[in-house]
Amino acid sequence: MFNSIDRALAFDSKMLSVRGYRQQILASNIANADTPNYKAMDIDFSQMLTNAMGSISMSRTDAGHIDAKGGSPVAGIKPMYRAAVQPSIDGNTVDADVEQAQFSENALQYMSTLQFMNGKIQSTLLALRGN
Amino acid sequence: MALFNVFDIAGSAMTAQSMRLNVVASNMANADSVTGSDGQPYRAKQVIFQAQAVNNAMPKGVSGVAVTKVIDDPSPMKLVYDPQNPFANAEGYVTMPNVNVVEEMTNMISASRSYQANVEMMNTAKTMIQRTLALGQ
Numbered sequence: 001m002f003n004s005i006d007r008a009l010a011f012d013s014k015m016l017s018v019r020g021y022r023q024q025i026l027a028s029n030i031a032n033a034d035t036p037n038y039k040a041m042d043i044d045f046s047q048m049l050t051n052a053m054g055s056i057s058m059s060r061t062d063a064g065h066i067d068a069k070g071g072s073p074v075a076g077i078k079p080m081y082r083a084a085v086q087p088s089i090d091g092n093t094v095d096a097d098v099e100q101a102q103f104s105e106n107a108l109q110y111m112s113t114l115q116f117m118n119g120k121i122q123s124t125l126l127a128l129r130g131n
Numbered sequence: 132m133a134l135f136n137v138f139d140i141a142g143s144a145m146t147a148q149s150m151r152l153n154v155v156a157s158n159m160a161n162a163d164s165v166t167g168s169d170g171q172p173y174r175a176k177q178v179i180f181q182a183q184a185v186n187n188a189m190p191k192g193v194s195g196v197a198v199t200k201v202i203d204d205p206s207p208m209k210l211v212y213d214p215q216n217p218f219a220n221a222e223g224y225v226t227m228p229n230v231n232v233v234e235e236m237t238n239m240i241s242a243s244r245s246y247q248a249n250v251e252m253m254n255t256a257k258t259m260i261q262r263t264l265a266l267g268q
Contacts, residue, residue, distance in 0.1 A: 016263070017133070020133040020134050021133060021190060023133075023134060023137060023256070023259070024133060024134070024136045024137055024140065024189075024190065024193045025192050025193055027136070027137045027140045027141060027193075027252055027256070028140050028182070028192070028193045028194045028195065030144075030248055030249065030252055031140045031141060031143065031144035031194075031195055031196050031249060031252075032144070032180075032182045032194065032196055033245055033248070034148075034151075034180055034196075034241065034242075034245055035180040035181060035182045035196055036179075036180065038182045041192045043192075074133075074190065077191075078191070079191055079192030096248065100248065100251075103252065103255065104255070107255045107258070107259055110259055111258075111259065111262055114262050114263060114266060117266060117267075118266060118267065121266070121267040
């Protein structure tokens with residue numbers, strides 16, 4: 001039973017990890033808005049989600065090795081440089097407006113995932129209580 | 132929780148921006164200081180920002196900001212013709228600080244805006260963490 005609860009929440013929890021990681025990257029972009037030669041970074045969300053959904057596994061070079069699925073959902077993610085629309089003369093490519101919009105958007109997505117999780121938890125509790 | 136890193140990132144940026152603001156204040160206050168404790172006219176100072184990891188738990192692509200150096204502005208000093216001034220040289224010119232007041236004002240506005248952006252970022256991260264902690268309640 002606990003296994004099925006775990007499975008029900010697995011997607012959302014991975015989603016949270018990925019969103020949390022992206023939030024940090026966007027935070028460092030905003031923090032470095034005035035740092036010379038800093039290049040703004042972001043991650044490809046769909047690639048990241050595919051990664052997080054369990055395509056990562058350790059290679060087994062010996063039959064005795066245990067198949068280790070999973071690990072950290074953000075382990076295989078590579079942040080990439082954002083294509084600069086109007087880079088500064090000091091080599092900085094942070095566009096404060098874009099970064100702040102992305103930051104807010106990502107925060108909202110994070111919180112909506114929390115909302116979905118809450119819904120699932122409430123339904124599970126309802127099923128357990130039976131009233 | 133990974134989101135706590137956002138606090139460190141925003142915190143480092145706020146420290147850096149307030150340092151920049153301090154330097155601006157020093158430059159503005161000394162825009163007319165013909166002489167200092169070393170007998171030389173005041174030279175404008177500038178901070179150097181560098182992106183670097185501010186704790187040990189920062190994943191790839193995530194970094195905060197640090198002020199690595201405070202340098203003397205290399206731009207030439209201003210020469211003002213004022214033969215009455217006791218600091219005037221043989222030709223009657225006084226060496227004045229190389230502070231560019233317009234540049235310093237824009238620097239100040241930029242620093243305070245960046246500071247505000249980082250405060251906002253911290254608030255957002257705080258809300259996110261609080262919502263996460265309230266999960267299932």
